[in-house]
Amino acid sequence: MTTETPKTEQALRDEIEALRTRINTLEAEKLRSQRLRQLDSSLTSSVLDYLPDFVYVKDLDGSYVFNNVAHARSIGVENPIELVGKSDFDFFTPELATQYWHDEQQIIQSGQPLLNREERSIGVDGTPIWALTSKVLLRDEQDQIVGLLGITRDISQRRQIQDKLAARETEYRLVINTMTDGIVLQDAHGKIVSCNPSAERILGLTEPQLLGLTSIDPRWRVVHEDGSPFLGDAHPAMITLQTGKPQSNVIMGIHKPDGSLSWITASSRPLIGADSDKPYAVVVNFTDITALKTAEHQLRESEERFRELAATIDVVFALYSYAERRPLYISPAYEKIWGRDSAALFETPASFIDAVHADDRARVLKAITAGKLGYEYRIVKPEGDIRWIRTQSFPIRDVHGEVVRIADISEDVTEHKRIAAEQQRAETLRTFLADASHDLHTPLAVATTSVYLLRRLITDKHPIDEQLKYVDMLGARIEHIRKQLDDMFTLVRLDLESAFEFKLEDINEIVQIVHAQTLPAATNKQHQFTLALGTDLPSVLIDTKEIHRAIGSLVDNAIAYTSPQGSITIRTGKRDNFVLIEVEDTGIGIAEEHLERIFDRFYRVDDARNTSFARSGLGLTIAEKIIEAHNGIIHVKSEVDKGSVFTIALPLPAAGT
Numbered sequence: 001m002t003t004e005t006p007k008t009e010q011a012l013r014d015e016i017e018a019l020r021t022r023i024n025t026l027e028a029e030k031l032r033s034q035r036l037r038q039l040d041s042s043l044t045s046s047v048l049d050y051l052p053d054f055v056y057v058k059d060l061d062g063s064y065v066f067n068n069v070a071h072a073r074s075i076g077v078e079n080p081i082e083l084v085g086k087s088d089f090d091f092f093t094p095e096l097a098t099q100y101w102h103d104e105q106q107i108i109q110s111g112q113p114l115l116n117r118e119e120r121s122i123g124v125d126g127t128p129i130w131a132l133t134s135k136v137l138l139r140d141e142q143d144q145i146v147g148l149l150g151i152t153r154d155i156s157q158r159r160q161i162q163d164k165l166a167a168r169e170t171e172y173r174l175v176i177n178t179m180t181d182g183i184v185l186q187d188a189h190g191k192i193v194s195c196n197p198s199a200e201r202i203l204g205l206t207e208p209q210l211l212g213l214t215s216i217d218p219r220w221r222v223v224h225e226d227g228s229p230f231l232g233d234a235h236p237a238m239i240t241l242q243t244g245k246p247q248s249n250v251i252m253g254i255h256k257p258d259g260s261l262s263w264i265t266a267s268s269r270p271l272i273g274a275d276s277d278k279p280y281a282v283v284v285n286f287t288d289i290t291a292l293k294t295a296e297h298q299l300r301e302s303e304e305r306f307r308e309l310a311a312t313i314d315v316v317f318a319l320y321s322y323a324e325r326r327p328l329y330i331s332p333a334y335e336k337i338w339g340r341d342s343a344a345l346f347e348t349p350a351s352f353i354d355a356v357h358a359d360d361r362a363r364v365l366k367a368i369t370a371g372k373l374g375y376e377y378r379i380v381k382p383e384g385d386i387r388w389i390r391t392q393s394f395p396i397r398d399v400h401g402e403v404v405r406i407a408d409i410s411e412d413v414t415e416h417k418r419i420a421a422e423q424q425r426a427e428t429l430r431t432f433l434a435d436a437s438h439d440l441h442t443p444l445a446v447a448t449t450s451v452y453l454l455r456r457l458i459t460d461k462h463p464i465d466e467q468l469k470y471v472d473m474l475g476a477r478i479e480h481i482r483k484q485l486d487d488m489f490t491l492v493r494l495d496l497e498s499a500f501e502f503k504l505e506d507i508n509e510i511v512q513i514v515h516a517q518t519l520p521a522a523t524n525k526q527h528q529f530t531l532a533l534g535t536d537l538p539s540v541l542i543d544t545k546e547i548h549r550a551i552g553s554l555v556d557n558a559i560a561y562t563s564p565q566g567s568i569t570i571r572t573g574k575r576d577n578f579v580l581i582e583v584e585d586t587g588i589g590i591a592e593e594h595l596e597r598i599f600d601r602f603y604r605v606d607d608a609r610n611t612s613f614a615r616s617g618l619g620l621t622i623a624e625k626i627i628e629a630h631n632g633i634i635h636v637k638s639e640v641d642k643g644s645v646f647t648i649a650l651p652l653p654a655a656g657t
């Protein structure tokens with residue numbers, strides 16, 4: 001106060017005025033804090049300290065005037081009195097404290113309370129919590145705002161449960177929304193109250209369009225599988241609502257708004273409350289089976305077409321499972337061609353062989369086991385008629401290339417075979433006649449010349465010896481022509497099916513007869529002629545006369561093509577399922593290049609033509625024909641100048657014949 005400047009009166013007056021205002025304010029504040037304190041004392045004595053909720057009173061500056069125990073503890077203070085005069089900024093993070101301060105200023109300025117705000121806060125143990133806060137203004141008797149009363153409740157637990165529930169619901173929604181099945185929820189009156197996107201897609205309506213619709217809405221035009229209308233009350237949802245019973249997999253055709261028909265399979269489940277046994281709602285889930293239905297329909301149609309075809313054509317189509325060789329399908333033609341009921345084949349698949357001709361059974365079974373793709377065999381119809389069947393097999397593989405089924409196509413080829421055989425016979429006859437006329441021409445020409453010469457010799461009275469020479473020549477040519485004709489007739493006759501008469505015979509007996517008959521010729525050529533008969537030979541089913549002819553032919557050749565003093569052996573024996581007859585000689589042999597052709601008609605190896613015997617060139621052709629008619633085999637092994645071995649193998653009769 002050393003250099004105090006004198007004040008003007010006006011300045012002093014202003015100062016006094018300012019002081020007076022200050023005093024007034026201070027008095028007003030004093031009054032307010034007195035009132036608050038009164039309030040405080042009434043609050044402290046209340047039961048607020050027992051509340052778990054945080055209760056606090058702040059003055060207009062945000063300073064604490066009152067706190068209950070729960071609030072004090074939540075911010076780490078044991079005695080609430082210690083908090084008086086402090087503010088949120090002393091305990092909360094600056095962000096939280098600022099936020100609270102702003103909220104409160106807003107309340108004070110607007111006069112509007114803050115009610116039930118969910119906000120972040122700090123819990124009793126200092127950990128962050130979710131809080132539910134309400135803040136209201138406190139007024140004195142003059143209705144002046146004196147402060148704020150706040151109540152904050154820790155709702156973290158509730159929020160946690162809520163959050164979990166919300167998350168769970170999101171998950172469920174996601175599942176329901178991504179399901180390919182349609183789901184609708186219908187209330188007790190059958191009205192749709194909720195649906196998922198698949199329901200919209202399958203039913204062709206949007207959610208807003210679906211909501212409120214019922215199952216019995218005529219616009220659905222629901223039909224049964226047979227096309228008859230589906231009465232609304234028969235809808236699974238309606239049944240479930242009425243009876244409380246779930247319905248499963250009901251197939252329904254529903255017309256979409258665009259007029260197209262969708263097929264669904266629907267199931268319904270009731271929702272039943274705890275206090276009633278009547279459903280309060282029904283959940284219907286359904287799958288779109290339109291594509292399946294269309295495919296099924298197409299399959300049925302194509303199967304129908306196939307069946308029609310199978311029923312009309314004279315070809316048996318059969319489908320077998322590969323593993324068990326069990327029939328899965330046999331077309332109706334089987335009954336017509338086989339003259340048997342196909343039911344027996346389904347019952348006992350192996351019984352198919354019973355219809356096969358006894359002689360062909362082994363071959364057919366072998367063809368099947370070997371997986372042959374085509375084979376022919378005879379069947380015997382119940383009335384004894386024999387038919388030729390051609391079966392073609394087609395393996396059907398799965399995606400891995402494994403054979404899973406066998407498709408068989410079988411047809412009666414008897415007529416084809418007959419025509420083919422006839423054509424073959426006509427062709428044979430044509431070439432035969434051509435060959436025969438050529439072969440007969442030569443001896444006939446010689447005979448004609450001989451007759452001419454003989455006539456001249458007789459006319460010119462030549463000596464009788466000379467004449468006889470020509471008579472002999474003529475006789476030899478006539479004999480040649482006779483043999484040729486005989487063999488030709490035999491060949492033609494053997495082509496007829498009725499040419500053979502089969503009987504069980506002992507082969508040794510026939511061989512012995514041949515031996516006896518050809519012995520003079522062999523002796524003539526000083527051949528060493530041996531008979532080596534096998535013992536205990538089973539009888540064979542043969543035509544004696546023809547087998548005799550075939551063996552005779554081989555022996556005849558052996559004698560003809562073996563030089564004097566050579567040896568000839570006839571052997572019999574058994575190997576596997578065959579009886580063997582071997583004719584071995586030490587004759588001129590046959591060169592490799594001729595071997596294949598000596599069984600051809602009229603084929604002769606050139607050198608052999610010089611033989612003095614009249615030969616037809618048909619002996620081996622006839623022998624081969626006879627042996628083949630017995631299902632046997634004839635073959636030759638030969639070496640030039642060393643000799644030949646001709647072997648006939650005749651099959652033993654099949655068991656049961």
Ligand code: ADP
Nearest residue numbers: 557558561598604605608615616617618619620
């Ligand atoms: P052919 O009447 O000429 O004997 P085949 O049909 O019996 O007629 O025989 C055909 C041909 O095979 C004969 O011409 C002969 O050349 C040859 N041939 C047949 N058997 C023998 C054999 N045992 N040794 C040598 N050649 C043979």
